[in-house]
Amino acid sequence: MKDLLLYLFYQLIVRPWLTLIIGVRFSNRQVFDNVRQFIVVANHNSHFDMVSIMAALPWRKLKNTRGVAAADYFGKTSFSARLMNFFFHAILIERHRKEGAPSAIEILDGHLKAGKSLVLFPEGTRGQAGVIADFKKGVAILLRDNPGIPFIPVYLDGFGRVLPKDKWLIIPLVCKVRFGEPVYPAGQDVDEILEKVRDAIFKLKDKDERDRNVFDYK
Amino acid sequence: MTIAGHSIPEEILWILAVIFGVLLSCSAIIYLLRQRRDTSLLKEIHLRVWSWWRIAIGVAVVIAGPPWMGALLIAYISFVAMREMFSIGQLRGADRAGIFAAYLAIPVQYFLAWHFYFEQFLYFIPMAMFIVIPVLLVLNGRMNQIGRSMSIIPAILMLTAYMPSHMVLLYRLPVQPHPAGAGGLLIFLIMLTAFNDVFQFTWGKLLGKHKILPYVSPNKTWEGFVGGILTTSCLGMILSFLTPLLWWQACITGFVVGLTGFLGDSIISAIKRDLRLKDTDDLIPGHGGAMDRLDSILITAPFYFYLIKYFAGI
Structure with a gap:
């Protein structure tokens, strides 16, 4: 029931708001039709990133998809943690691990083993618009340990202008959510897998014709 | 005809019937052709016609809603x-x-x-x-x-x-009452602006030799420009029944819409060249962005308004 409400909320309120007011375009949303379990991997510029990806998920996928977010940021108050849990089924991860606590990889691996899909931002934090920072290795380790699960690369363009880091004013501007085809990275080498993930996202970035025209964001 | 207390003049209904009749027959022909053989060209045309449907529905709301x-x-x-x-x-x-x-x-x-x-x-x-x-x-x-x-x-x-x-x-605008009402004034502007683009393109293709703005739009020619403006002036006279204008006033209006439509188109084209873009966006499949469609009407609208205001003596 709660999941149905959430789905309707995304489809009837969030998505029209994103497309009609903010100016978000989704492309290749149908990738989700052919995968059961997946890890969505995207570049990260804005709080809009997670919202847009969640709004693109079909009903059966939304139920079982969990967003991965930073506990030190979103878990500051129990209220915000509960909101994150409701809207994104969020798994809150401590970016600076305390002694003796289970590592982020172990927690996420547990969720994958339990049949959940994940939405991950391997840059670890929101970067500058138009710039993709170095990826953290965690996603590659998860993909290596769960060989049956593909990753779906996503390139998000323009969200860093709509709502950049440390700003509160939302400005409607055309932005894009480009979903790539799912990739099953074979192999045992973490660096190699990470390279594949990076490549897939950069390929989507190149495909974006608008990129010839990157916003001069200084 | 009256829908929910809002009456639509007969002239507007005729115009809408023609627009949707043309679109309907286009869609029917494309559907039949695609049944026989589906080519990428047909798919492209299908996309464009589909976009025209959306534009036509928007126009219908503006003039008849x-x-x-x-x-x-x-x-x-x-x-x-x-x-x-x-x-x-x-x-x-x-x-x-x-x-x-x-x-x-x-x-x-x-x-x-x-x-x-x-x-x-x-x-x-x-x-x-x-x-x-x-x-x-x-x-x-x-x-x-x-x-x-x-x-x-x-x-x-x-x-x-x-x-x-x-x-x-x-x-x-408190113009003297005329049968087609405000919707008539608006569809007159919209049709003149849209057909002016078509006329300039067509005359340019038929007779075009001398480039008018070689650095901005290599496809625009003097022949298309002059032919387009003259044809739009004629169309203005033909469609003057939609407005309170006399035939010669409608002709001048057509002339001004033709000229300013060309200018609007050129301004947006120049901005696109500066930014090295082909289209401003990909909002409307087969047409580019909203600005690619609106470039002319943004400039024709104010000129048209002040002309009507002047002719109506307000």
């Missing part, structure tokens, strides 16, 4: 055009407050137009917003390239909000 609905739709289209221009405008992060103020000016401007507060309508953007936006940029404190932003943001506001808001004034 209740005026408040038409006004809201024009205001929303104005917002979409502005969003598109800001998205390609290569502005600075420091311009966000100015951009936001420009968006906020849209509802105010259309409110003034809707209530025909004509004087306030005239000075709100050219005077008030031309101060508010630069002040917001100054308060932000980043001076590097600020002059560029101070010019671009108000210019986009002028082009995408001030100009088309004149169309909403047409709903309220």
Whole structure:
């Protein structure tokens, strides 16, 4: 029931708001039709990133998809943690691990083993618009340990202008959510897998014709 | 014909019947052809016709729907055009407050137009917003390239909000009563502007030899320009039954719409060349962005409004 409400909320309120007011375009949303379990991997510029990806998920996928977010940021108050849990089924991860606590990889691996899909931002934090920072290795380790699960690369363009880091004013501007085809990275080498993930996202970035025209964001 | 208390004049119904009749037959022919053999060309044409359906439905709302609905739709289209221009405008992060103020000016401007507060309508953007936006940029404190932003943001506001808001004034313009009403005034403007593009393109293809703006639009020729304007003037006379204009007034209006439509098209083309873009966006499949479609009407609308106002002696 709660999941149905959430789905309707995304489809009837969030998505029209994103497309009609903010100016978000989704492309290749149908990738989700052919995968059961997946890890969505995207570049990260804005709080809009997670919202847009969640709004693109079909009903059966939304139920079982969990967003991965930073506990030190979103878990500051129990209220915000509960909101994150409701809207994104969020798994809150401590970016600076305390002694003796289970590592982020172990927690996420547990969720994958339990049949959940994940939405991950391997840059670890929101970067500058138009710039993709170095990826953290965690996603590659998860993909290596769960060989049956593909990753779906996503390139998000323009969200860093709509709502950049440390700003509160939302400005409607055309932005894009480009979903790539799912990739099953074979192999045992973490660096190699990470390279594949990076490549897939950069390929989507190149495909974006608008990129010839990157916003001069200084 | 009356729908829910809102009556639609017969002239408007005829125009709508022709528009949707043409679209319907186009779609039917494409459907039949695709049943036989599906080619990529047919798919492309199908996309374009589908986009024309959406445009035609929008036009139908503007000319035949209740005026408040038409006004809201024009205001929303104005917002979409502005969003598109800001998205390609290569502005600075420091311009966000100015951009936001420009968006906020849209509802105010259309409110003034809707209530025909004509004087306030005239000075709100050219005077008030031309101060508010630069002040917001100054308060932000980043001076590097600020002059560029101070010019671009108000210019986009002028082009995408001030100009088309004149169309909403047409709903309220106290011209002498004529059978087609405000919808007639609007469809006259829309059809002249749209067909002027088609005429200029067609004459250019048929006779075009001498380039008129080789650096901006290599496809535009003097032959297309002159032929287009003359044909649009003739169309103005033919369609004058939609307006209170006399035949020669309609002819002059057609001439002015033809000329200014060309200018609007050229201005947007030049901006696109500067930014090295083919289209401003990919909002409308087969057509490009909203600005690629609206480039002419943004400029023809105010000229048309003041001509009508002049001829009506207001």
